[in-house]
Amino acid sequence: MAGKTTLATPDPDDSGKRRKKAKPRKRANGEGHARERKDGRFEAQVFVTTSDGGRKRVSVYGKSYDQCQDELTKLRDQERQGLPAVTTTMTVGEYLTFWLYQVAEPGIRRTTFTTYEGAVRLHIIPGIGKRKLKQLQAVHIRTWLNGLRTKCQCCAQGKDAKRAEAPDVPAKCCAKATPECCGEYLSASSIRHLLRVLRAALQNAVNEQELIARNVARMVKLNVTDPHKVRALTDVEARQVLVVAKQHRLYALWAVALAIGLRRGEALGLSWNDIDMVRKRVTIRQALHRVDKQLKLEEVKTDESNATIPLPGQLVRVLKEHRMNQLQERFEAGDAWQETGLVFTTTMGGPIEPRNVNRMFARLCTQANVRQVRVHDLRHSCATLLFSMGVDAATVQRVLRHSSITVTTSTYVEVIERVQRDALDGMDAFFQDGDDEGSA
Incomplete structure (x- = not known):
């Protein structure tokens, strides 16, 4: 019917009040849209x-x-996640700083972190730290690493400037009135270490953080090698060092390092509780290192390094004599003695500064009139002497506690080849006899 108004059927649930339309949630400031x-x-x-x-x-x-x-x-x-999220402008240096302290530090040994921190702070950030993370390319990394081979680190890190500022330290190299660069270049192994650290950091940026699509550092192949991978004392040099070392209060330290190939930190961290004089064996379980400007005892770096190895009879005799001398020093020190339980200590019983061991051994080499080698080269000397005595690679691996026999054979490949050559030269006698018979 025209003009008739149709009324809407009321909702039985309607309370008579007009419903208010829900307003959309207001975004917080900076939430993004x-x-x-x-x-x-x-x-x-x-x-x-x-x-x-x-x-x-x-x-x-x-x-x-x-x-x-x-x-x-x-x-x-x-x-x-706490990751610096400026992905469009983040530099390599900014990301490496985050990776170093938020990713690497919580999961690695403190000594390992110290090497990583030094690599990042002294080399990687100064070299490529200002480049954008997303724009980093393999050519940038290769150019930087190649440049390190001819860059004096003494000058690059300002060591000479620090010497010039210190009045009690004699000027060296570039700090002299007439500058003379000392040519302190990084070794091939050090450059390879820098690449490994960078690869690890960028791989985390790919896998966990998803900041970049690929790890460009893995595309870089290094063709740098050290001229001499292993430096070791010869049989004659080792005897000369031990003869002179008998006059040193730490004669047992050099004897242990040479006889069973302990690393410097492992030898300095050796405890009397780790040595079984009766059964003639020693357990390697800790090492002494300077970490965060403090001397600290830490567990050895790998499960393979934590092992029990036999002691030669003469070395047991040397250790017993060293124990008697230490007890005498303890008696003379009285209340000033610092009880650490360590085998090798200062005259007051405290741990020995590793760098002081380097200086003592350098003087020892000079007095013995042998080549200047590192304390760690006593470990290489142990392996070389064992191979020269005809000991097989598997036994040398167990003595040095390498992670695999491949590490042993690859490290001492030149020594093994020389021993094999000397052994095969013994076959000449057969051919010599044959020639004589043929000419008779």
């Missing part, structure tokens, strides 16, 4: 934490709204 730009791309801005701990608004982009939101979600996830 994608909007379309004039160029057709979508942009979202959000506040993130920078590598220096500050807050900064950054933008992410996408060809579509969903793509932009995905990038925004990744940025928020990184923020929740």
